[in-house]
Amino acid sequence: MSKVIAVFNQKGGVGKTTTNVNLSACLAKKGKKILVIDVDPQGNTTSGFGIDKNNVEVSVYDSLVDGVSLKEAVIDLNTENLFLVPSNVELAGAEIELTGRDERELILKKLVNEIKEDYDFIFIDCPPSLGLLTINSLVAADSVIIPIQCEYYALEGVSQLMDTIRLVKKSLNPTLEIEGVVLSMFDGRTNLSIQVVEEVKKFFKGKVYTTIIPRNVRLAEAPSYGVPIIDYDSKCKGAQAYMELADEFLEYLEDVI
Ligand SMILES: Nc1ncnc2c1ncn2[C@@H]1O[C@H](COP(=O)(O)OP(=O)(O)OP(=O)(O)O)[C@@H](O)[C@H]1O
16 A cells, blocks of 8 residues: 655754655665655755756656656666655746646645555655645645754744644545654754653654654765765664654554554
C-alpha cells in the first residue's frame, strides 16, 4: 500500500527540507521505494540531492501548470529506491498562473494519483507559506509530518498550521491525518529546546510520534555537498537520528495498518 506524506510547516527554516532529504534517503536504504516531490520554489530539496536546479529539463512546475505527467518529471537519483520530481524558481509564478483555474486545489492530487502505486512512499516538500502550493500538497497527501524547530515562538507557529490542517480536512481532504512531529535542531544544553519538546508533546497529547533531531554540524554541512546525511557521514548523530525517525515512521504505519 502506498502512502503520500506532506512535510509541512508554513514557517521558514524549521527543517522541512532536511527532513525530506534525509528521512526519504534513510527509508530508501531500508528497501522502500521513495519518490520525493519538491513543491518549494527555493528548490533546496532538489539541490540537497545533488541536482542542479537551474538545469532541470522538466520540473514540478511543468506538471502543475502545463499538465505534464509527474512520470515525465521524475529523475532517477542513481541511489537505489530513490526518485525525485525537481523544482526550481520557475515554480514561484505558479500560484498566480493557477489562480482562476477550476479545481485548482486538486491539481497535484490528480497528478500524484496517476503514479502513486509505483512507490511505497511519496514525500512532498511544502513551501514555507500557506498559499495554493501548500494547499495542493495537503490535499494530495494522506498524512502530514510537521517539522518544528526548537526555538522561540515554535508553538505559535504550530497553532497557525493546525488551523490550516483543520480547514483542509473540513473542506478538501477529510481523511488527512497528522502522523508525526520532528523536533528539529534540538540543543539539549538549552532550557528553551527542552521546554519546546515538552510543550509540543503536551500539545499533541501523545497521539503522534515526536522524534528529536539534534542540532548537528554534519547535517548542516551535507546540503552544500548535495548528499543526504546517510551518504555523507552515516555514523554522526544526525544520521542516526534520521535512521531512528525512519524506524519510528515504519513502526507507526505497522500499528496503524
Ligand atoms: N538538525 C540540524 N542541525 C543543524 N543544522 C540543521 C539541522 N536541520 C536543519 N539544519 C539547517 O538549518 C537550515 C534550515 O533547514 P531547512 O532548509 O531544512 O528548513 P526548511 O524548513 O526546509 O526551510 P525553508 O522553509 O526555507 O524551505 C538549513 O541550513 C539546514 O542545513
